[in-house]
Amino acid sequence: MSQSLVLAKKPHIVIATPGRLIDHMENTKGFSLRALKYLVMDEADRILNMDFETEVDKILKVIPRDRRTYLFSATMTKKVQKLQRAALKDPVKCAVSTKYSTVDKLQQYYVFIPSKYKDCYLVSILNELAGNSFIIFCSTCNNAQRVALLLRNLGITAIPLHGQMSQNKRLGALNKFKSKSRSVLLATDVASRGLDIPHVDCVINYDIPTHSKDYIHRVGRTARAGRSGKSITFVTQYDVELFQRIESLIGKKLPAFPTQEEEVMMLVERVSEAQRFARLTREEMRRRKGPQSVVEPMAAAARYMGPQL
Numbered sequence: 691m692s693q694s695l696v697l698a699k700k701p702h703i704v705i706a707t708p709g710r711l712i713d714h715m716e717n718t719k720g721f722s723l724r725a726l727k728y729l730v731m732d733e734a735d736r737i738l739n740m741d742f743e744t745e746v747d748k749i750l751k752v753i754p755r756d757r758r759t760y761l762f763s764a765t766m767t768k769k770v771q772k773l774q775r776a777a778l779k780d781p782v783k784c785a786v787s788t789k790y791s792t793v794d795k796l797q798q799y800y801v802f803i804p805s806k807y808k809d810c811y812l813v814s815i816l817n818e819l820a821g822n823s824f825i826i827f828c829s830t831c832n833n834a835q836r837v838a839l840l841l842r843n844l845g846i847t848a849i850p851l852h853g854q855m856s857q858n859k860r861l862g863a864l865n866k867f868k869s870k871s872r873s874v875l876l877a878t879d880v881a882s883r884g885l886d887i888p889h890v891d892c893v894i895n896y897d898i899p900t901h902s903k904d905y906i907h908r909v910g911r912t913a914r915a916g917r918s919g920k921s922i923t924f925v926t927q928y929d930v931e932l933f934q935r936i937e938s939l940i941g942k943k944l945p946a947f948p949t950q951e952e953e954v955m956m957l958v959e960r961v962s963e964a965q966r967f968a969r970l971t972r973e974e975m976r977r978r979k980g981p982q983s984v985v986e987p988m989a990a991a992a993r994y995m996g997p998q999l
């Protein structure tokens with residue numbers, strides 16, 4: 691409702707997700723895009739992928755053909771080129787580089803580890819780099835939630851951010867991380883693009899990205915605007931091919947992040963205990979609220995707060 695009121699004032703610039711825009715086109719009286727002059731798509735390759743295709747088509751159908759269109763992204767796809775053919779007149783492509791590249795001030799590493807010891811390696815690296823701010827990427831909401839809980843059980847200030855959280859909870863998590871009251875943000879790819887938090891020192895790919903272009907967006911959350919930063923990608927026995935694809939996309943062979951296996955193995959017992967507690971907390975939450983309730987088991991974890999490693 692409040693958005694409708696703002697739109698009634700005929701703003702010059704509307705910034706929206708495609709779905710929300712269509713919602714207003716269809717349901718908000720007096721709102722129309724018929725006089726639109728400029729269409730800007732940030733993260734254009736994402737907006738143009740399957741998830742948004744129908745929405746984007748609907749928008750393109752109603753806006754004037756005579757307009758300027760700007761498409762931005764760190765990574766482009768053939769889909770964008772398709773759209774250039776379908777919806778753009780005289781397109782011009784501006785590229786900073788002909789290949790996908792990451793910035794020089796980003797030190798990128800990988801660690802080759804057995805899948806079952808991922809949690810131990812993560813805790814070990816977080817201890818070694820203590821004092822830094824981390825974004826850790828997981829492939830699923832469940833994993834982001836589980837690892838956040840696990841880290842909290844070990845006394846590390848971690849907070850999850852994923853698509854199963856309400857917008858309010860997401861903003862709350864982000865603010866806690868931005869204000870440095872949490873040092874570790876456990877995120878899914880909802881956080882891989884656009885987030886501009888200058889103090890992020892290190893990005894960890896706990897789960898390797900399945901689409902290698904996502905790697906570029908993820909590691910771009912650190913070393914922004916001339917700052918330096920680190921990225922560490924976990925590569926398990928199942929991820930070798932995906933990792934090779936990433937290396938070939940960025941045109942670099944990455945060095946291994948040095949780890950001491952014996953020291954990592956000394957964590958096994960404490961990490962297993964924290965895993966067990968995380969599992970129990972999640973089961974308890976599911977029982978209480980039903981299977982969808984992965985959102986807020988953190989309060990229970992906070993009550994436990996195991997010893998600082």
Ligand SMILES: Nc1ncnc2c1ncn2[C@@H]1O[C@H](COP(=O)(O)OP(=O)(O)OP(=O)(O)O)[C@@H](O)[C@H]1O
Nearest residue numbers: 733763764883884885886887888907910911914915
């Ligand atoms: N010319 C500039 N000089 C100094 N700082 C800049 C300049 N341009 C942008 N910045 C800063 O760099 C940071 C990153 O900018 P921005 O978020 O626009 O990047 P982006 O290319 O959209 O990144 P991504 O798409 O990967 O999220 C911001 O904090 C912004 O204030």
